[in-house]
Amino acid sequence: MLRRLLIQDFVLVDRLELDFRTGFGALTGETGAGKSILLDALSLLLGERADGGMVRAGRERADLAAEFEPEAGAPVFAWLREQDFNIEDGLVLLRRVVDAGGRSRAYICGMPATATQLRELGDFLADIHGQHAHQALLRADAQRLLLDGHAGLLPAAREVAAAWRDWQAARRAREEAEKGMEALQQEREMLAHQVGELEKLAFEPAAWEETNAEQGRLANASNLIEGAGAALDAISDGEVPLAGEVERIAARLGELSGFDAALGEIAELVSEAAIRLDEAGHALRRYADRVDLDPARLAEVDARIDAVVSTARRYRVPPEGLPALLETSAARLASLAELADPAALLARESAAREAFMNRAGQLSAARRESAVRLAAGVTEAMQELAMAGGRFEIALQPEPEGSANGLERIEFLVAANPAQPLRPLGKVASGGELSRIGLAIQVITSESQSVPTLIFDEVDSGIGGRVAEIVGRRLRELGQGRQVLCVTHLPQVAAQADWQWRVAKDSSSGETRSELIELDEAGRIEEIARMLGGVNITETTRSHAAELLGLA
Structure with missing residues (x-):
């Protein structure tokens, strides 16, 4: 249930902190007070969409927070764990901050969240019936969703919709294949040639690098042989080999180091150079033996x-892109093989049509069963709402x-009295009748829901007198099993509430703000008297108000 609500700088509210109770609560006040x-x-x-106009005039942002306390083991806790939200003390904390520019931030249990996550979470916590819920019932899609929601068939309906899309996609694929069979065949032939050519080419990136390196060596073989030979002559095989000269210099410096030790280190360096030159000569000789002119291999490479x-140039890709081209072309060729097979x-x-029909058939059977139960419940409620003999199907x-x-197609049919035949809801119901039928539907569907908090926003408009009292009683009955909050302008409804708040508008400080006052017994009598008598409240009106509360 809803435990606490904090509202700050929101529309006409400066700051408001409310602690809610169980049972049926009424929220009343004059028109325009901000109920x-x-x-x-x-x-x-x-999760509703945020708007910068919600921020109180002259303020930078509106800050809203709510604290819900679901029952232990409620499904909402499983959802929170799936979404990785922290849960402390069994409480669900929601917060929404809206700035004057219309941007908003949302939080669940202190962690950032999206508006979509708020909406999903809200389905577990509260159900709000707005002022225009009756008019929404005239839409075919709203009627279907209400029936499916009441019967718990929304997941099954989503599966049926998915199966329908699969069937239609398969049908379109067949029709497109039949229309473009010649074009598909041409594409298949082109792709088959392309895949065959690429497979025969057998391009491999690593081998491609080696091939380019080998081509560089073979193309420059004569230069390599000539250069290696000249270097070998200079180092080892010439008339005055460089390696021998360096060895003699090292020996001479070694002799001189006996007179000056400083030359010893230099002699060692020159000696090492002589050794390196000798090794280089041997390496060049091996290299020269290995390198050879091979025109045939060069031509092959x-x-x-x-x-x-x-x-690669023909297919407009770099050589390194040939493997990816082969993969995509082969995949497309495989898919075309299926498309080119009418059978x-x-x-x-x-198969897709059969899957849809099976799921849709199961959904239809469940809908028929639920429709009978829901229609019977609404028909029974209509009798209490001054529509004796009326029927709903x-x-x-x-x-x-x-x-x-x-x-x-789901269609709500109604006969407001025994003399009328059943006709579509929108064609036979007057404004008052529509309000009563809509209220009956909402009350009946709410009784079957597991949502712990139900909120009704002036859904009792268009009714009065005895009917209003009956509506109040039904809401009070709902409040025995869950938390019910109703914004109402009817004293007969407010009198049935377990607790009552009054919303008032205050302009004493130069700013207009809405205030909420929790009413005690005397306050309730005064407020209900106001609702009964208008401007001039008499003792008779107060007596009538007290009587209403006593009867409740």
Whole structure:
């Protein structure tokens, strides 16, 4: 249930901190005092879209927070764990900050969150029935969603929609293949040639580097042989070999170091140089023996390089991109092989259609069962709401080929009195009748929901008198099993509440702000008297108000 709500700099609210109770609570006040601000704040905390106009005039930001305490083991805790949100003391903490520019930040249990996560979490915590919920019931999609939600069929409906999309995709693939069979065949032939050529080329990046290096050596073999020979002559094989000269210099310096020790270190350095020159001579001799002119091998390597480069140029990729091109071309060729097979495409489409029909058939059966129960409950409620003899039914109009919504259209039918035939809800219900029928539907569907907090925002508009008293009683009954909060302008409804708050507008400080006052017994009598009598409240009005509360 909702335990605490903090509102700061939101619309007309300066700062408001509220502690909620269990049972049925009524929120009343004069028109324009800001009764719906409380519910607007809760809606924002539960994921509704933020707007800079929500920030109190002259302030930089609005700051909202709510504390919910679900029952132990409630499904919301599993959702929080899946989303990696911290849970402390069994409380769920929500916060939303909106700046004057319309940007907002959301937090769940102190951790940053998205508006989508707030909406998903809100489905576990509270259900808000807004002022225009009755009008929404006139839409076919709203009627379908209400039935599926009441029966717990929303996951099944999503699976049916996914199966429908799979079927339609398979159907489009078959139709496109039939229309473009010639073009597909041409593409297949082109890709088959391309894949064959690339596979025959057998390009490998590592081998490509080695081939280029080998080509460099073979193409410059004569220069390499000549250069290596000249170096060998200078070092070892010439008339005055450099290695021998360095050895003699080292020996001479060694002799002189006997007269001056400082030359000893230099002699060692020159001696090491002589050794290095000797080693270089041996290495050059081995290299010269190995290097040879091989025109045939050079031609072979040049041909390989030309084949790779020309193939890459033809397909407009660098040589290193040839393996990726082969992979994508082979994958496309495999997919075209399936598309070019009418029997395979037809089998795939048939399997997808069968899967849709199976899921949709199961959904239809569950909808029919739930529709009977929901219609009976609403019909019973209509009798109490001054519509004696009225009937409510839910028709499942068949759609043999189906749609993303299943194998039927959902349509709410109503007869406001025994003399009327059943007709679509929007065609027979007057404004008052629509309000009562809508309220009956909301109350019945709310009874079957597991959401711990139910909020009604002036859904009792268009009714009064005995009907209003009945509505109040139904809300009070709902409050026995969960937390119910109702914004109302009807004294008969407010009198049934377990607790009551009054919203008032204060302009004494030069700023207009909304204030919320928790009413004791005397305060409730005064407020309900105001709701009954308007401007001039008499003792008779107060007596009537006290009577209403006593009856409640």
